Amino acid sequence: MDIQLLYQHFRNSSGVSTDTRHISKGNIFFALKGPNFNANEFAPKALEAGASLVVIDEEKFAVAGDERYFLVDDALTALQQLANYRRKQLSIPIIGLTGSNGKTTSKELLHAVLKTKYRTAATVGNLNNHIGVPLTLLAIPDDTEIAIIEMGANKQGDIKELCDIADPTHGFITNIGKAHLEGMGGPEGVLKTKTELFQHLRENKGTVFINSQDPILSNMAKRFENPVLYPTKGDFCEVVFEDANPFVQFRVEGDSTIHTTHLIGAYNFGNIANALTIGKFFGVSMQEAVEAVKAYNPSNMRSQLVEKRSNLIILDAYNANPSSMEVAIDTFGKMTGKKHKMIILGDMYELGDSTEEEHAKLGELVSKYEFDKICFTGKYVQAALSKAPMRSLYFPDPFSFRNWLQDSKFEDHLILIKGSRGMKLEGLVDFI
Ligand code: ATP
Numbered sequence: 001m002d003i004q005l006l007y008q009h010f011r012n013s014s015g016v017s018t019d020t021r022h023i024s025k026g027n028i029f030f031a032l033k034g035p036n037f038n039a040n041e042f043a044p045k046a047l048e049a050g051a052s053l054v055v056i057d058e059e060k061f062a063v064a065g066d067e068r069y070f071l072v073d074d075a076l077t078a079l080q081q082l083a084n085y086r087r088k089q090l091s092i093p094i095i096g097l098t099g100s101n102g103k104t105t106s107k108e109l110l111h112a113v114l115k116t117k118y119r120t121a122a123t124v125g126n127l128n129n130h131i132g133v134p135l136t137l138l139a140i141p142d143d144t145e146i147a148i149i150e151m152g153a154n155k156q157g158d159i160k161e162l163c164d165i166a167d168p169t170h171g172f173i174t175n176i177g178k179a180h181l182e183g184m185g186g187p188e189g190v191l192k193t194k195t196e197l198f199q200h201l202r203e204n205k206g207t208v209f210i211n212s213q214d215p216i217l218s219n220m221a222k223r224f225e226n227p228v229l230y231p232t233k234g235d236f237c238e239v240v241f242e243d244a245n246p247f248v249q250f251r252v253e254g255d256s257t258i259h260t261t262h263l264i265g266a267y268n269f270g271n272i273a274n275a276l277t278i279g280k281f282f283g284v285s286m287q288e289a290v291e292a293v294k295a296y297n298p299s300n301m302r303s304q305l306v307e308k309r310s311n312l313i314i315l316d317a318y319n320a321n322p323s324s325m326e327v328a329i330d331t332f333g334k335m336t337g338k339k340h341k342m343i344i345l346g347d348m349y350e351l352g353d354s355t356e357e358e359h360a361k362l363g364e365l366v367s368k369y370e371f372d373k374i375c376f377t378g379k380y381v382q383a384a385l386s387k388a389p390m391r392s393l394y395f396p397d398p399f400s401f402r403n404w405l406q407d408s409k410f411e412d413h414l415i416l417i418k419g420s421r422g423m424k425l426e427g428l429v430d431f432i
């Protein structure tokens with residue numbers, strides 16, 4: 001493939017797209033293949049929608065004489081190579097981040113902090129895979145001074161592949177927990193996959209930021225010449241956890257002012273400290289960084305607060321895995337503010353062989369606290385009953401659960417709702 005020619009086309013384009021429904025005039029359309037579609041077939045539609053070029057990988061879809069068809073061996077590889085070529089033209093710091101939980105939250109916080117001083121680009125939403133990372137790189141405006149790239153993984157080798165494309169110069173891992181166990185080959189595989197980012201940074205003399213409160217990560221600091229540690233005894237700033245009831249409160253060492261954020265859950269403290277530390281590293285004033293963190297308001301069901309009559313609901317229906325469940329239950333267990341507490345937990349997906357064992361552990365975790373009502377809903381979460389308090393309720397199907405919620409007419413309850421995305425537990429809120 002002639003990468004320089006493709007890059008020229010890219011420079012003359014208005015951007016790239018892989019979805020005919022979201023094409024803007026002058027876009028380059030990459031015809032990717034999925035399990036149920038072959039976008040080569042959509043090339044004419046893309047041109048109709050305004051694309052200036054279509055990158056296809058099956059000759060039979062090309063139209064002879066029409067120069068708007070750009071034939072390559074593999075459209076996905078072409079997209080990734082173009083992104084890497086683009087990356088090389090940008091001589092700016094790129095901060096890569098991965099981890100089992102909290103990637104998007106950390107990315108958004110860091111973005112909020114860095115953009116107080118720099119023209120900053122960051123992954124939009126959750127575009128963090130082998131297609132999203134190239135799209136993110138190709139969307140970075142020319143005058144950008146720093147970019148933040150979220151990297152997600154389903155299997156070993158994924159993060160290495162993304163690092164090869166994005167070539168981060170700085171990076172951090174939010175944490176190493178139990179997520180996507182199925183594809184990664186158990187906890188060892190998760191560790192190996194996430195640390196592919198650190199490996200890349202070590203080989204390329206990049207800078208790592210390490211959460212010293214995470215035992216696994218802090219152990220890795222030894223492998224680097226100059227790791228930047230946070231949150232306490234930090235090299236750039238010391239951030240001190242104050243409380244999380246429900247919003248995280250923190251303080252910066254040397255200043256007694258307690259700051260209150262819009263983020264729920266003690267686990268968000270690491271994400272906050274990370275953003276402040278990296279901000280300081282890049283020369284953002286602490287005051288501006290703190291203001292940016294305080295102003296950040298999470299959306300999309302990532303630990304949102306919903307008020308329903310006299311009830312306060314912590315809606316965390318965006319995703320769930322064993323480690324995020326554990327921290328969410330612990331945080332909720334310590335919260336106060338209402339007369340009663342109810343915890344509603346749904347299934348965790350993608351756990352492979354660990355499915356039963358990890359759901360059973362939820363039973364143990366909820367037993368540590370005095371919740372007034374404990375509800376489980378879903379298929380796998382039935383396993384929690386073996387270790388949960390006897391009075392726990394189980395609803396295999398959402399309909400019976402909704403009816404029960406509606407009939408119960410709860411008042412003065414603090415309620416946690418958490419389950420995997422596929423469970424769509426946000427739908428329960430209407431029935432409380
Ligand atoms: P994805 O894999 O979907 O990209 P993510 O890693 O980007 O997820 P976020 O979207 O930031 O994660 O957060 C999802 C949920 O993870 C939050 O609602 C919260 O329950 C939990 N979470 C966030 N930060 C942490 C953390 N540091 N430790 C544990 N759990 C966390």
Ligand code: MG
Binds near residue numbers: 104128
């Ligand atoms: Mg994310």
